[in-house]
Amino acid sequence: MVSCMDSISAHTSKTARRWLFRQAWRARGWVALTAALGLASGLLLIAQAALVAGIVHGVFIAGMPRDQLGSRFGLLIAVIGLRALLAWGREVAGFKAGARVRSAVRRALLEGLFHTGPALTRRHAGGALASSVMEQVEALHNFYAFYLPQLALAALVPLAILIAVFPISWTAGAILLFTAPLIPLFMILVGMGAESISQKNFQALSRLSAQFLDLLRGLPNLRRFDRSQAAADKVAAVSEDYRHHTMQVLRVAFLSSAVLEFFSSVSIALVAVYLGTSYLGYLNFGTYGNPLTLADGLFILMLAPDYFLPLRELGTHYHARAEAAGAAEEILKVLDRPPPTSLPSNPPQGLPQPLEIRFRNIRLGFEGRGGNVLAGVDFKLAPDEQVALVGPSGAGKTTILDLLLGFLQPDGGEIVIGGRPLADLDIETWRGQLAWIGQQPTLFHGTLRENIRLGRPQADSQAIEAAARAARVTEFSRRLPGGLDTRIGEMAAGLSRGQAQRVALARAFLKDAPLLLLDEPTAGLDLQNEQLVLEALQALCRNRTVLTVSHRLASIRAADRVLVLDGGKIVETGCYDALMGARGRLYAMITRREGAFDLA
Amino acid sequence: MRPFVHLLKPHRAWMLVGLLPAVAAAGAVVGLLAVSGWFIAAAAFAGLTPVTAHAFNMLHPSVAVRFFAILRTLARYAERIVNHNTTFRILTTLRTWVYARIAPLAPSGLAGFRQGDLLNRIVADVDALDNLFIRVMTPSVVAGAVMIGVPLLLAAYAPAAAVALAIFLMAAGLAVPAGARHWGAATGGELTQQSSRLRIHLVEALQGMADLLAFNAGRHQTERIWSAHQALTAGQERMSRINGASAAGTTLLTGGALWCVLYIGADLVATGALDGAHLALMTFATLAAFEAVTPLAAAYQYLGQTRQAARRLNEIVSRPIPVRFPSAPVKPVNTGIAFESVSFRYHPEAPPVLEAFNLQVAPSEHVAIMGATGSGKSTLINLLCRFWDPTAGRVFIGNQDLRLWPEAQLRQNLAVVSQQSHLFNTSIRENLLWAKPDAEEADLWEALDKARLSAFVANLPDGLDTWTGELGQLISGGEARRLAVAQAVLRDAPIWLLDEPTEGLDTENEHALIRTIRTLTRGRTLLIVTHRPVGLAEMDRVVVLENGKVAEAGTYEALMNAKGRLAAMLDAIW
Secondary structure, eight states: HHHHHHHHHHHHHHHHHHHHHHHGGHHHHHHHHHHHHHHHHHHHHHHHHHHHHHHHHHHTTTTGGGGGHHHHHHHHHHHHHHHHHHHHHHHHHHHHHHHHHHOOOOHHHHHHHHHHHHHHHHOOOOHHHHIIIIIIIITTIIIIIHHHHHHHHHHHHHHHHHHHHHOOHHHHHHHHHHHSHHHHHHHHHHHHHHHHHHHHHHHHHHHHHHHHHHHHHHHHHHHHHOOOHHHHHHHHHHHHHHHHHHHHHHHHHHHHHHHHHHHHHHHHHHHHHHHHHTTTOOOOOTTTOOOHHHHHHHHHHEHHHHHHHHHHHHHHHHHHHHHHHHHHHHHHHTTTOOOOOOOOOOOOOOOOOSEEEEEEEEEOOTTTTSSEEEEEEEEEEOOTTTEEEEEEESSHHHHHHHHHSSSSSEEEEEETTTTTEEGGGGGHHHHHHHHOOSSOOOOOEEHHHHHHGGGOTTTTTHHHHHHHTTTTTTHHHTSTTTTGHHHHHHHHGOOOHHHHHHHHHHHHHHHHOSSSEOOTTTOOOOOOHHHHHHHHHHHHHTSSEEEHHHHHHHHHHHSEEEEEEEETTEEEOOHHHHHHHHHHHHHHHHHHHHHGGGGO | OOHHHHTTTTGHHHHHHHHHHHHHHHHHHHHHHHHHHHHHHHHHOOOHHHHHHHHHOOOHOOOOOOOHHHHHHHHHHHHHHHHHHHHHHHHHHHHHHHHHHHHHGTTTTTTTTTTHHHHHHHHHHHHHHHHIIIIIHHHHHHHHHHHHHHHHHTTTTOHHHEEEEEHHHHHIIIIIHHHHHHHHHHHHHHHHHHHHHHHHHHHHHHHTHHHHHHHTOHHOOOOHHHHHOOOOOHHHHHHHHHHHHHHHHHHHHHHHHHHHHHHHHHHHTTSSSSSSSHHHHHHHHHHHHHHHHHHHHHHHHHHHHHHHHHHHHHHHHTTTOOOOOOOOOOOOOSSSSEEEEEOOSSSSSSSSSSSEEEEEEEEEEEEEEEOTTTSSHHHHHHHHHTSOOEEEEEEEEEEEEEHHHHHHHHHHHEEEEEEEEOOOOSSSHHHHHHTTTTTOOOHHHHHHHHHOHHHHHHHSSTTTGGGGHHHHHHHOHHHHHHHHHHHHHHHHSSEEEEEEEETTTHHHHHHHHHHHHHHTTTTTTEEESSSTTGGGGGSSEEEEEETEEEEHHHHHHHHHHHTSSSHHHHOOOO
């Protein structure tokens, strides 16, 4: 089972990796600049080696006094200063590369989320989506800032060193070349090793963390079972178990980095021994017939560790790559959604009047749910009509509201507004015509006033206060230190459900839209708040078209018409008295409620 | 940090064992380069005349070079293995310790934080502390050894150069990271704030997506999120400039040390006070020394994070244990429950949840508590579990004050099914065994049978061993709730407490579950807290809770006939 999971993750990370490289295009200039600065720094390192070798050779072999080497010492200072500047530039340019990709991806995610709308955000836990936009996007950074430029440097810097060494001694060049046989191959070999180490280690640690978190989450349960001590023992046992397993894997995995370590050490040793023996005259080949000077030898020896350095640095950035690939997978889960279900935007235009709403044979199914949620829904809302939509939970009442709000598009059938298909209207103009109050209003960070004017940002304070009064917000805002300017959202100044619902009502009052969609706005409220909200609602509904999803008998009785939704269809429609008289579905549902407690 | 450093003590031996190869590997790097440099310079000098060339003993240096090459490889490998192993051991100790400290706090001692955030943070902070050894201590010790060792090596040839090297090494290893931390501290603090502002706007947008779109406010919110993003990016850019400056500083210091050693050494060689081969040795040793010091910058960063993690963890684990249980057993006279003018609030500043609340539940009586969200229903259950103690008044079980009950005895008498019953991410079997560790296979099936879940489990591909992580797709809310009921059955307790057991279930499942519970609790005391109307008629008594007080109580029929609060609450058809 574990191997199966691994192969799945390997498969998906291939797409994720491809996506990662595609995103690099957005920051190609900065990635290239970062690599170029790194290469320039590498070239300066070669110059530095030549200068240092020349100085040692000068005083030791050529017997020059220090003062004669002044120009070399001066140049060395210049080279060091330049390398420092390049180091700064690399960091800043790399940041720009990462930041540019992060901005683009975050923007795309946000647009995707707003475009797909509540149909997506409702189904997912908020935390997971927020983490995609926050942490996962941040996790992309090092891939572009460090890993990609380093990938280029790992090939270019060793190449430059080989080009510098070969003209002096082909033997030394060959030692370097063959101890890292075919650099690309070596990189792949080491890369796989480094990646599998960091992945295995990371996997083990994250599984352990997940298990630890699971036991912490279950603590209230464990205490009820009086088993918290057993759980602490379990934490220890599982931890130890993982240690044994992971160490077995790591023992092998670390061998691959030991190989790189070994080759780089051995090549230095070989170069040193080769150079020493040729100086002593035991070896006489590899230098095109010119005897090696000490300057040549020191130059080559100094470059030997730098030849392997970019490869080793690439290894340290491998976890950036693994992290980015993991993040890319999470991001793609959001970006790779099937085409958005919400309405497309159309050019702004006037709305047909009057606002008569008609559902024509609307069908809609959801992924992963057999059959259609709506299987041919037909109904009409006349202007200023007050209609209650009732039905058992899961019948699709909220889906009907979502369709009207443009959060969802029907699979079949047509919604017609005053003779024009809803799909042809400009969605923002349409939404300007309606106000919606759900079961769980969201209040945003900011003042009460800002929350009330959500739908009309330019509203003057007189209008806002009138709306607050009408929605009974004033009754509690009066007692708050800042009145309507009290900031909410911070824990201390949180509002109760009922108060929040009244703020949502005030939004609707202020928006003053001709169509009102209500989704059980009083569900779960205490009696006092429920009363206040109901009274305010009564005022709000006057002279508007209202579609209410409700479980309340009182609201159902008060409606002009009741639509009974069951099995994805409107099965009954008419006023309450007529439907009760007809003894149909509504009657059955209500009497079933009254008999519900005798069922057992 | 201190309590956590204390936890490292049992691992001292392994930590020392791990430090040895770490230092050896760094020493081998210095040795390899220094000996190589010396060897070729001396050989080049000796090679100037055939006599000296012949007299030169090249056996020792070439053996030394190979020795260091192999030592470096082996020491690195040993270091990695030993230190990763030690890290895992430390992690075990840390987790066990933190868990044992947090367990008596849950859930009341952890209140005041959003639970999910808090637990996530604890896990992340323990992971961060785990880095203390491998990412902070090891590189510090290695850098320290090199900072002392290499200048000492140089001092044998040229004391002035050794002093210069020591100064540059310390500047690179200590001053540069400290400077970066100093200049970065303000920006770092801003970054935390900016990223939390971004998260707040993001989370509210996700939660309030419907409100935003319905009120055409999506664009406005996107702008808010975007301006938070831009502020964050600008802060990060400032930070990257600081990082760049610190990288530049390290490069300058490495180069500066090289330059100074050469400058001082060159003069000594020219005047004959120093062997030229030793100048080569000093040059290579200097370059190699900085390789060991550079990682200190990262270690400093980790140290900062680790300190913060330690501070946060400490804040949590040092909280007072909210409820302490006595150890002497009590002798309850029956399985009745009584609340005697109980008042309760979650915080001293918070509004009261219960106010002089009175309720008597007779042994084997079945009572439903009805109330709106936030009316204090769940608090009753929390008080009975003694997760909290009442602010005033007393709670009794079996005529014994709850404060006299030892924890184990209390738990044995209570079976709780809560709305948020946690399913552990293991097999169904293990989830059930948490409730009763010594249960036999037959007991498990019997419990599942009583919870009317045995057919479902028998049909799962792996039966009892099906992993609940995979159940996400297989199991419905109703089945999860039934699993919690099966756990309660295994507890075999005389008193059952149910907190909104049917929340989120459809009508069909709701009726079925209530029927199951009724059957199972015949002859036991049952307290069921709910705002759903289902099953009320079958209860011995219905209590309506409002504003922390009993608003009305009686049989379902009597209350409905009285057309009071219950009737008003139930004026809903589903």
